[in-house]
Amino acid sequence: MTDLPPGEPAPPLAPPRSAGQSALAGVFDLDAQLTPAEREWQQRARRFAHDRILPTIDDDYENAYFRRELVAELGAAGFLGMHLEGYGCAGASAVAYGAVCLELEAADSSWRTFVSVQGSLAMTAIALFGSDEQKRDWLPRMATGEVIGCFALTEPDGGSDPAAMHTRAVRDGGDWVITGTKRWIGLASIAGVAVVWAQTDDGVRGFLVPTETPGFVATPIEGKLAMRASIQCDIRLDAVRVPDSLRLPGAVGLRGPFACLNEARFGIIWGAMGSARTCLEAALDRSVSRHVFGKSIGAFQLTQDKLASMLLEYQKGVLLALHIGRQADAGGLDVTQLSVGKLNNVREAIAIAGAARSILGGDGITNAFPVMRHLANLEAVRTYEGTDEIHALVIGRALTGESAFH
Incomplete structure (x- = not known):
C-alpha cells in the first residue's frame, strides 16, 4: 500500500463510534432507502430478532433445538405469508418482505428459512394454485402459525x-x-x-x-x-x-413449484445479506477492541483492506436486493434476476463471513462470535433453492439463448 500523492489532503477521520451505535453507521444505511411502511416492517423484524431469537440462538444451534413457541409469535407479528393478499395475510410489499428476511437472518438463517418455507413455499403454493375452498381452509390458520x-x-x-x-x-x-x-x-x-x-x-x-x-x-x-x-x-x-x-387445481407442470421457489429465492437474496451484516459487524467490533503490537488490529492496513472489501460487497448485495425488490413491486421483475441475486449474494455473504473469521483469528472458530454459525448456515443456503451451478446456468441461458441443462 502507498501513501497519498504529494499535496493531496488526507480524508477526514471518522468520529469514534459511541456505545450501542451500529458498526456500519455513517458508512451505509439501508434504513434511509426504505419507505416509512417498509421501515416499520424492518424495525419490527429487527426487534423480534433481537428480543426473541438472539438470546437463545447459540444454545439452540448447539443443541439442535427448534424453538417452536416462536411460530405463533411470528404469526402475531404478521411475518407469515406477509407478501400475500387476503386470508389473514398482510399484503406487504416485496421490499418490506425482503427487509424482514434480512433482519431475521441477521440473527440466524433458521428463522428466515422458517418464514420462507411457511410463506414463500407452502402458503404461496396454496395462494397461487389452490381452490377458493383450499385458500379459506388453510391460509388463515397458516398466517397465524396455528398450522405449519x-x-x-x-x-x-x-x-x-x-x-x-x-x-x-x-x-x-x-x-x-x-x-x-x-x-x-x-x-x-x-x-x-x-x-x-x-x-x-x-x-x-x-x-x-x-x-x-x-x-x-x-x-x-x-x-x-x-x-x-x-x-x-x-x-x-x-x-x-x-x-x-x-389436489391444487391451478398447478400444472413444473411452473407450479418453480413459481414458489422464485418467491423463496427472493427472500434468500435479502436474508444472506443479514448474515453478512452480522459477520461484518462482529469483525469490525473486534478490530477496534483487540490490540496487538501496541495498537488495535483495525489500525493495520491489511485489516482495513479486508473490512473495506467486506463493506463493498455487503453494500452492493443490499442494493442489488433492493433493486430486485423494487422491480418486483413494480411488476417488472425478470426471474433471471432472481438467479443473479441468489448467486451473487450468497456467494459474497460466504466470502464476507470467511474474511470476518480471519479478522477474529483463532477466537473466530468459537461460539463467542456468531461468524462460524452463520458461515455454516450459509453453506446450506448456498445449496437449497438452486445451487450456484444451477443459477449460473440460468444466467448463461439468458445470455446465450442456449440451455446447458440437457
Missing part, C-alpha cells in the same frame, strides 16, 4: 432436476394414491400439511397432504452441521391416499 406447512419437492436422487422426480400420484376413483420419497424437506415433522409434488399421467401436479394421513412419515435428518436450529426431514409416502379435493 412444508413443501415436498426435492428427492434423494436429485434436487436440481425436479422433472425427473420419482414420486407418483395415481388416480383411484375420487382419490389419488401417492407413493415416493422426499428429502431435505423443511418443517415436515412438525407440519400439519405438506404440499407434495408428484408425477401423474398428466405431468407434475401438487397435492395438499394432511400429515396425519396414513402412510405419511417424516423423519428429521440428524448429523447436520448447519441449520441446526431448524428442522429438515426425509419423507416417505407409502400409498398415501388423498381426495381429489386436495
